Structures are given as C-alpha cells and as structure tokens.
Amino acid sequence: MQGNNHDDVRRHNLSTILRLVHRQGAASRAQLTRLTGLNRSTIGALVGELVERGLVEERTPTPTKLAGRPSPIVAASDRVVAIAVNPEIDAITVGVIALSGVVHRSIRFATPTTPTAAEAVTITAGIVTDLRREYEEYSIIGMGVAVPGLVRAHDGLVRNAPHLGWVDEPLCEMLAAVTGLPVVAANDASLGVTAERHFGAGRGMTDLIYLNGGSSGIGGGLVVGGVAAGGRTGYAGEFGHTRVSAGRRTDSAGIAGTLEAEVTRGALLAVLGLRAGDTDADALERALLASDAPAVRAEVDRQLDFLAVALAGAVNILNPELIVLGGFLAALYGVDPGRLTRAVAALTLGAAFDEVRIAPALLGSNLLLIGAAELAFEALLLDP
Amino acid sequence: MQGNNHDDVRRHNLSTILRLVHRQGAASRAQLTRLTGLNRSTIGALVGELVERGLVEERTPTPTKLAGRPSPIVAASDRVVAIAVNPEIDAITVGVIALSGVVHRSIRFATPTTPTAAEAVTITAGIVTDLRREYEEYSIIGMGVAVPGLVRAHDGLVRNAPHLGWVDEPLCEMLAAVTGLPVVAANDASLGVTAERHFGAGRGMTDLIYLNGGSSGIGGGLVVGGVAAGGRTGYAGEFGHTRVSAGRRTDSAGIAGTLEAEVTRGALLAVLGLRAGDTDADALERALLASDAPAVRAEVDRQLDFLAVALAGAVNILNPELIVLGGFLAALYGVDPGRLTRAVAALTLGAAFDEVRIAPALLGSNLLLIGAAELAFEALLLDP
DNA sequence: GATGATACGTTGCCAATGTCAACAAATCAT
C-alpha cells in the first residue's frame, strides 16, 4: 500500500523499457513507443538516460525496406553483467552473464569432495577475483546464487541443502563480505522456472510449472499469475514430496509414497544397467529410447504414471498454461510424451484443462546460470 | 509492459487510498499519510477528490487524548454498493454490500427446483428491480456473481457448473443485458479466498489456501504472492480432484481416489445417522463433537488423514502462511484440530514449513456475498 | 483560563514529468 510520486513514474518507465529490451531482445524506439504506450518524446528522453547510464546501447537501424525515417535500435548492454554461481555436489559453476542475455563465460570448478559453504565461498571468491581483472571494463552489478536446497526468501539464508550438507548457512552474507558485491540467492528450481519463463519454453506466459529431476531428487518452481511464487518463506515448489502412491518407498525427507520416492533417476539407470557418473540427461534419454527391454519399458511407464499423478494434482490446483520438465524428467517424457499427456488428462477435469501443454526445458546447461543472473539483475531492472 | 503517465499516478494514489479505507476500515488522514508515504497536502487533495465523488466520507475525529490537532476520519461510503449474487441448487441469494463492508441486505430466494441459467437471470433481475427502488439514493456500481463451478476468467462464461447443470452459459452477458449493470462472475471458492483474505482469517496475508467443503464436493481458491490465482483460464483451485488414496471410490468427475471421493459430507452424515437437509455446517460440527461412537470417530479420522494428504501436497508446492477451511471441512477440523495439524506436518518438509497454520473460515454465511461484491468493487478500486 | 507544546490541515510556490504540436530528418516510391 504505497503511494506513487513523480520519481516513481520515471523509475517505472525506465524499468519498463529496460525490462523490455532485456527480456524480449533489442527493439527500435518506435517499437518501444508502441509497446509502452508512451510518447515518442518520452521514449527519446528515457532511452537517452539509459544510454547515459551505460545500460543500453543504440545501434544504427537495419534497412527495413519500409518508407519513413528509420528508428534506432535499442539493445541491452553486453557490458553490464551479473555473476552467477551454482554450487553442486562435485563442482562450483560460475558464469558471467550480460544484461543482453549473452553468456560471456561459464567456468566449472570441479571439487574433489562436496564443498562446505566456506569452501564454496573461497573458491567463488577466487574465481571472481580473476573475472574482475578480465572484465575490468565491464560493469558488474551483482551476484546471484542458485542453491540446490531451501533458501529463505528475505535474506537468502540457506536453510537446508541436503545434498551439499549445508544447514543454516548465511551464504549471501559471506559472499557479499568477501567480494563486496550485492549477493542474492534462491532455490535452483525456482530460478529454473524464471529462466524458462523469460528466455525458454515458457516465454511470456503468466502461469507455468517447472519440475526438475536431478540425481538426488525432484524440485520445481512455479509462476502464478505472472509472479514467481516463492510462498510465505520462499520454500514453494517442493513437488518432489507430493504423495503419488500408497507404496512404502521413502524420499530424502523420509516421507513414503512421494513423487521423489517413486520417480528416480537411479531406478532408470539401474534397469538400463548404467552408472550415474557416465550419464547426463541427454545420454539417459538416448539410452532409454534405444532400449527395448520390457523391464526398461515397464519402469518408464511406472514412473510416467506416477509423474502424471503429481502433475495432475498441480494442474487441478494451479491451472497452468505449460508444464516444463527438466533434467531426467525431460528424458522420461521424451521416451513417451503421449503416455504422460494422456495420463495427466485422465486425472484432471478434462475439458477445462485441455489447454495445458507439457514441454521439455529449452535452456540446457545454462539454465541455472541464467536464472541466477536474472535474480541479480532484478534489482537493476526494478530501479535502473 | 505499460508505461506510466501523470494520470496513472493520480489513479494509483486514489486507488491506494480507497483500497486502504475499504479493506482496512476507516483511517484518519494522518494515518493515511503514514501508510502511503505521501505528503499531507497530497492526501488532502486526494481525499477531497474521493469525497467529491461520493466514495468516501469524512467524519469528525473521535477524541484521542493525544495532543495535537485531531485528524478527520476517512471512511468508505455506506452508500456506494455492489449487488452480490449466488445461485445455488435450491435458492438464489442476492445481497447488497457497501464499500464500507456493511452488508445492507441479504435476500434468499428459494426455488422449488434447481434453477436454469435463464431462470436465475429472471429471478435476479426481479430482485434487483425491487432493490433499485429501495436503494434509489445509493450508488450501485455493479454486480458480482459467485458461481459453484468453472468460470472462464476473461469473460465470465460459466463453462460448467455440475450441480446446477449449467454448461457454457453466458451468465454475465445475460445479467448485464437485463439489469444494465456491469456484471462480473467467478468461481465461488476463489471468491471465498478473496473474502477470507481481506476480511476474514487471512487478513493481510499474501500466501494462503482456502478449501471449502460443500454438499456436492470440495473446491478452493488460492492466493499466491498476494495475487488471487486464477490460473491460465480461471479454473485454478480444484483441490477436490487431488489424488489422496489408491482406493476405488470416484468423485463427481469420475476420477478415483481423490480428496472429493474420500472426504465427503455425506459419509459423515451417514455414520451420524443424519439427513442432509437438516444439517448445516455448525450443526454437523456439534453432532460430530457430541458423538462418541467408534464408527463416527473412525470416519472422522479417516477423512482427516486424507484431507492431510491433500493439504500437505499443496503446502509443499505453495508454502502458504495459512490454510483456511470452510463448510464441512471446518467442522471436520474442529473435531480434532491436532490430528490434522500433526498429519500435515508429518507429510511436509517439517522444519521448513512449520510456520503453516490451519484455521476455520471466519466469515460465515456472508462469505460468498462479500467475495462477489469484492469482485464487483475491483474495477472501482482500480480506477476510482 | 492564558500559555506553550504538539499535531495536523491548508496554501502558494516549485521542480519534475509526460503530452502535444510543429518542425526537421531520413527513408521509399514515382
């Protein structure tokens, strides 16, 4: 319940323009005029200000074969960057992503053992020091961290990252203290849905669900009514613990019959006779498609049917436009898209939900880095 | 992606003030100054405009025992009203609700048979004609309809209201044509959550879930990140079709093992030996509390445990602050709150979600009328 | 009951912003 004043108008308009060129790519001033509904002169002034601040660049227009004065192209700068960090079990990945969407760098630093939070901070700080030299001419606006675990929304405290063994680690504070950059963190899957929504399969949509199948469980994120839903404390999206069967298998939290207990990458690898280390999501999908062993097929069907129960539950509650599947869930889906689609349809209120689509994630290995960078950019986009 | 101009600022500020006094009750100008962050002079001008338009009234301040010039109390007008309509199986209820929150009238028109859409329109139009005479001095700003079924968001088409037997009825159009008022409609449960959120158990919260148990099924609504979630097409909130068991009982949509199949008012009445017609939610709760028959207790426990599965699934996905239970679900909860709370906790990621609360609905019989009126007020609140 | 302290509404001036209309510039078609 806040009032608006003049500065807010300016800020909102600058924000709107910067968001447009950041999310939807370069646009001519004339296009911006149409999209925002603002006056030509206003657009001129606002773009001028953004250029002055180095956030956007104006390029000479490309010939359009149309009559009329050509309109300069406004593009988000390549030289305004965020640093994205993704700590994992066996590596820490650090990326440099520009406001333009370009991924300048992606560095994977393998760790011999699962890093502690302190080690992750030290490693990240080292890489950032190098990157700072390399990108001296650039403007580094902040750092975003994608954490595989529960992250408290308001301060970025890592409440519990089971696979890293982190509990109540003030990761943001630590990284901010070492690097001097503003640092924000969020759950990796919720960043995944942000990335897919703005730059991937869910472009421009206001209601979508993202489920990611990782080696250690299933997480997800959701966008509801155009807002990335974090829930009360930022823990929303734990699809993995939805009950889908009356079985006795338990998940990482000790709950029986959940999606995460029944639908696992490990079980797929086991029936294929593969080892975890050798197989990424693409290789898994290829292997699943190549195999015609009945046991493999049976396991795939079993998992798809359980996945359908969880998805149907979410669809009935959220009525999304799109369900995006990432990680091994995309592989699972790829083996028999029809089966999953039909199973979900059978468990939802048919006609009403027939517009729901299911699609594999589009952004591959850069997904989390893009999502984390987006998180870091958010402050800038809100108030350029 | 819209730009802001001067008019938008004014509109936003007027809207903010009107929303404040509508939702949070009367407030002094000084309080408004603090809440909005706007200047005293600005508040003066804005309140003056709202008074001129008849939307708010200024009262002489009550003695506060504080030093300083007393600040006039600004209150939403009693004389600006919306008409709320709720068609049901055996009656049509029409209410007159003021912007101040006062429920001026509530008329229940019993119908001998379940009304068709055309009959509902005729009956409503008749009542409205009378009300118009009665409230001649008032300003009727529009009509909101709470429909027990799926309502398409963008045009208020009633896609399917199973218990009324309505399919693809252009209810809004019909009512607007007959009454000449702007008419908006939405699912009853999603209006329930709006009402509880602004005026009931979920006051001021940004993330909550509402589940209503009716004689014919379980519906619900959700607020995610401060936004009433309608989903892609407005069908969000169908909690009743979440799978909670491997059983064979089916729900109204023919899906087996769902919440709506396992948790029913009918089963509770059956073990109590009561008839549907005689028993409202309060009477049901009293009967359940009074009975100590093992069969009753067993049925209550069974239903509570299934309800917990559905709630836990929603909690893991949405991480809400509060779950509001209405209708017979409130009665069920009232019998053994602890059992439900414990069961939900056991099925969610314990520590992370321990802030979730469960509460019965506060707004009784007026719930839907208040929600429907709120829907009608929304246009006015957005642009006073 | 006069005085001061406190809190708040009112008034006139000011800065900032977006709009508008007129004009200039850059392209295409003839």
Added chain:
DNA sequence: ATGATTTGTTGACATTGGCAACGTATCATC
C-alpha cells in the same frame, strides 16, 4: 527531384506531488 511516410527533436504546457510557512485544534501546565 518531389511527395508521402515514418520518426526523432524541440520548446511550450498542464498536471502532479513535494515542500515550507502558516493557520488551527487539541492537551498539559501553571
């Protein structure tokens, strides 16, 4: 070259909220 079309630029303008000074209404104290 000329006109049509589209768009950027410029300066005048209206509107808005902020601000500071002033007026007003209450309480506390003597």
